Amino acid sequence: MTTENPGTTPSVAELVEAAEEITDLPARFRLDGRHYVVLGGGRGMGRHTSHSLAQLGARVVVVDADRERAGAVAAEIGAGATARVVDATSDTDMAALARDIGKVDGVVDVIGIARYKTLLDVSEQDWMWEHDIVLRHAWLTVRHFGRRLAEQGSGTLTFVASVSGLSSAPGHGAYGVFKAGLVSLVRTAAVELGPGGVRVNAVAPGFVLTPRMADVLDSRQLENSRAAAPLPRLTTPSDIAAGITFLVSDLAAAVTGQTLVIDAGATSSYPYRMQGFESGTDGR
Numbered sequence: 001m002t003t004e005n006p007g008t009t010p011s012v013a014e015l016v017e018a019a020e021e022i023t024d025l026p027a028r029f030r031l032d033g034r035h036y037v038v039l040g041g042g043r044g045m046g047r048h049t050s051h052s053l054a055q056l057g058a059r060v061v062v063v064d065a066d067r068e069r070a071g072a073v074a075a076e077i078g079a080g081a082t083a084r085v086v087d088a089t090s091d092t093d094m095a096a097l098a099r100d101i102g103k104v105d106g107v108v109d110v111i112g113i114a115r116y117k118t119l120l121d122v123s124e125q126d127w128m129w130e131h132d133i134v135l136r137h138a139w140l141t142v143r144h145f146g147r148r149l150a151e152q153g154s155g156t157l158t159f160v161a162s163v164s165g166l167s168s169a170p171g172h173g174a175y176g177v178f179k180a181g182l183v184s185l186v187r188t189a190a191v192e193l194g195p196g197g198v199r200v201n202a203v204a205p206g207f208v209l210t211p212r213m214a215d216v217l218d219s220r221q222l223e224n225s226r227a228a229a230p231l232p233r234l235t236t237p238s239d240i241a242a243g244i245t246f247l248v249s250d251l252a253a254a255v256t257g258q259t260l261v262i263d264a265g266a267t268s269s270y271p272y273r274m275q276g277f278e279s280g281t282d283g284r
């Protein structure tokens with residue numbers, strides 16, 4: 001690109017010319033030489049995300065409260081992966097992690113657990129537990145790593161929300177409230193950290209066949225979950241890792257403050273059965 005005004009703001013013509021350049025999209029997907037922290041990386045979506053980032057050339061610190069899980073995933077990945085035991089809901093642990101971690105280009109935080117109870121049945125203790133396991137660690141991630149990334153002028157923070165934070169069902173009360181809070185945290189963090197070159201996004205899964213869900217659901221419930229979505233497939237932890245990896249990569253260089261729904265289309269479906277309104281029926 002030629003520079004008409006060296007040392008000054010680029011001209012409109014220069015900006016147009018640069019915007020017309022064909023970029024190497026596969027190269028923009030690569031993460032070679034980058035360093036990521038995956039909070040909750042020891043199982044489920046975190047395990048798959050740790051592998052996905054490593055497959056694209058990144059070094060990964062697999063962080064989990066469970067030592068064995070973190071160690072097992074780092075060992076599966078092999079060279080370029082290390083394990084670290086941290087309670088992500090602890091301000092002290094998260095401050096120490098951000099201070100000691102060395103080079104970091106981004107954090108993926110997948111931690112979250114739903115304890116389904118109606119709003120009338122949720123105790124104050126349940127409410128605070130759900131807050132901590134869904135929202136507190138996300139705020140601590142923004143607080144400690146957002147500052148570091150903004151100071152270096154680039155980086156990504158990526159979270160796992162839920163369709164329970166965008167819509168609801170009986171029993172999703174506390175979990176859904178704090179996942180909705182996470183969606184809002186993502187927007188605010190994106191606005192506050194954007195000028196520092198930091199992108200902040202989330203994925204919102206629908207039902208995903210993770211090991212934790214496989215432990216609690218029977219085959220009838222699994223079939224109901226599959227049948228709720230228009231695509232004839234169950235969403236897997238690998239599908240969620242793919243969405244996260246897109247958001248982390250430079251393919252998403254202009255994406256921030258967003259929550260990408262990955263639910264096999266479940267929340268796009270019209271919720272009412274409209275018998276008698278088949279194709280061609282005039283419904284006015």
Ligand SMILES: NC(=O)c1ccc[n+]([C@@H]2O[C@H](COP(=O)([O-])OP(=O)(O)OC[C@H]3O[C@@H](n4cnc5c(N)ncnc54)[C@H](O)[C@@H]3O)[C@@H](O)[C@H]2O)c1
Pocket residue numbers: 039040041042043044045046063064065066069086087088089110111112113114160161162163204205206207208209210211212213237
């Ligand atoms: N499975 C679904 O259907 C579904 C749907 C929507 C959203 N989600 C969300 O997806 C995310 C991941 O779900 P999953 O089933 O893969 O999770 P998981 O529970 O299998 O794995 C999370 C990991 O986080 C670790 N962890 C828990 N608390 C921690 C803490 N305080 N500090 C550090 N590590 C901690 C656990 O030891 C575990 O290894 C969650 O945020 C969940 O709310 C799941």
